[in-house]
Amino acid sequence: MELSKRIRNMQESPIRKLVPYAENAKAAGRKVYHLNIGQPDIETPVEFYNAVKNYDEKVLKYSFSEGSPQLISSIIEYYKKYEMFYNKEDVLITNGGSEALLFSLIAICDDGDEILVPEPFYTNYNGFALPVGIKMVPITTTPENDFRLPSKEEIEKLITDKTKGFLMSTPGNPTGVVYTKDEVEMICNLAIEKDIFVLSDEVYREFVYDGEEFYSFGRVEHARQHVVIIDSISKRFSACGARIGCVASKNKEFIANVLKLCQSRLCVPTLEQEGAIELYKLDESYYEKVRKEYNKRRDVLFEKLREIDGVICHPPKGAFYTIVTLPVEDAEDFVIWLLRDFHYNNKTVMMAPAEGFYATPGLGKNQVRLAYVINEEDLRNAIDVLKYGLEEYNRIK
């Protein structure tokens, strides 16, 4: 009795597979600083909880397969700030950005089709693509080049008759790259020329620093039939456990077909949608406050990283992740060693080895992804642990 090839070929999540080492360290009484996962410590706005608590229907019924009309209205209003103009019938509510992406991939790709994605990329993209037979084809970007996109000609070479679309992430996880208007338009123009889709994962839209402008793929007027926005409240409102996302597109055929998938799974949880309606009504001061907090954490992280010899890092312009090159040969070995064999004043640190974020074999082997979602003091302590850990590791290895 064999399981399917597609599931056996799936890797365990490279972010989560090291969790047992962290659990053991905690069981041994050590404090573990989690720089490995994008779980913010910022409080979920109380408006969310209030809306959930005020829900007073006696029967918790199925909601609409397409999502709560009030939530869709809230999202449409919110999008206008970014010059993203959508109507009610252009938006479907999903179980997190995860389901938005899975459904979009199924809608545009058959088994064996390909999606072009700048690498390094969010490892779970593979987790959605592999079970439905889709191949992620990397557009390689490098820390040396600040993870900017290659030229249009370079990218064009990667497009085959199996290529059904691009999957872009801006601001990007794990690189923090924020694509410029020129880059966004270049990808859109390629999509138009080749008659393929652009899926744009913009769940970190608010987290842009240094006066950089965020330019949504949803703004490119002439590409509106090609662009699909993947979105989520998880990071924006520090509500990862709510699992509310959405997909938005002006392509009516695309939306009508994704709706069939939405109907199969009936609906998204009712209570979380009630909460999300209020979140999307928060005014600019909320975003400003959170952005400032992450900006400060980013600055602290890089101030501390620069104190460490041999570390190569560049402050990213967006999101709350960064790829850092360490003075080690095998970052995964180092990460495991930190958790299993090292502590500094009974503290250690957990990071995500970056190799799992690359599709091209061999890339990222000496890199880690860090998430700066913990508070300033913890961040400072965590990077001190990293510094002493690197010294000790390189002394004994």
Added chain:
Amino acid sequence: MELSKRIRNMQESPIRKLVPYAENAKAAGRKVYHLNIGQPDIETPVEFYNAVKNYDEKVLKYSFSEGSPQLISSIIEYYKKYEMFYNKEDVLITNGGSEALLFSLIAICDDGDEILVPEPFYTNYNGFALPVGIKMVPITTTPENDFRLPSKEEIEKLITDKTKGFLMSTPGNPTGVVYTKDEVEMICNLAIEKDIFVLSDEVYREFVYDGEEFYSFGRVEHARQHVVIIDSISKRFSACGARIGCVASKNKEFIANVLKLCQSRLCVPTLEQEGAIELYKLDESYYEKVRKEYNKRRDVLFEKLREIDGVICHPPKGAFYTIVTLPVEDAEDFVIWLLRDFHYNNKTVMMAPAEGFYATPGLGKNQVRLAYVINEEDLRNAIDVLKYGLEEYNRIK
């Protein structure tokens, strides 16, 4: 720019595609009795809402990919009543029974593989199978034979080298059939002989009438490596909008691989899991009360249906659905006519044409599925409308 073949080949949900006709009837001021959808009007136990309201973490974090440990413990305790013995590591929490089934199908089938399923079957089974390239192969059962399974020899003939498992529903949607111990063991023995899986959708486990015994596939000791239980709180606790389900199996390789899919989508909503923990702690009196209520509704429904000439119906032993044969040629035409062209004292009724529940072309054309989830008075009125509607329809057609 074409969408994928797999999504274009998906039908719109046969249950939901008639919704616009119902909306129009309501817009014209008519009362529509919904016998078409399994949305119970029974109140969600207040214990659910209290648990949600008492949640007091400031940050709504990701929960574990495998689900809340407390919820898993609650479910394991509950299963013991049915002589289903599972440990913590055998259960994964999912986004409703829907995700439990989708993930299980992906784990056992590759593109082009087949699943044997007694027809008529829940139409959404196709909604999960088609997008991932899986073919539902029907084991035909008939109202004349009370939807009992054919002989082992008959079923065996349907098994090919593409067949990866059975998908059983007991008590069944849409037939209300409750499989006997002999039927359950026969399917399990076939699964063992052919080395394939049995996925058993048991979300209506509590709703069994006339002293019939529910016998879970999870009870068959010698088939434990083959059996996967698909479950959900939606119907059991009248909490359809919570979207909490689970998958349970003693097959460790199966669970380990489904966990990879769970990790891809990160987690299930936190708040609903808090509520569900309390639901699974409710004592037997809750189930007894709800079972009595549905039993009464079933009896009322059949008392009224028997008043109508030419209607063929048999009270089912379980769930809260029944397949009824009507004295019409084309049940879908009749259902649309009721919504669009007919009313009795400004009331009409919505039913689900049964053809969409069959995979074999032509079957079920003169049948409808009725859900007895509305209260007694509404049920009586609804069947009166159906009676007068049938008379008028057959007079003018």
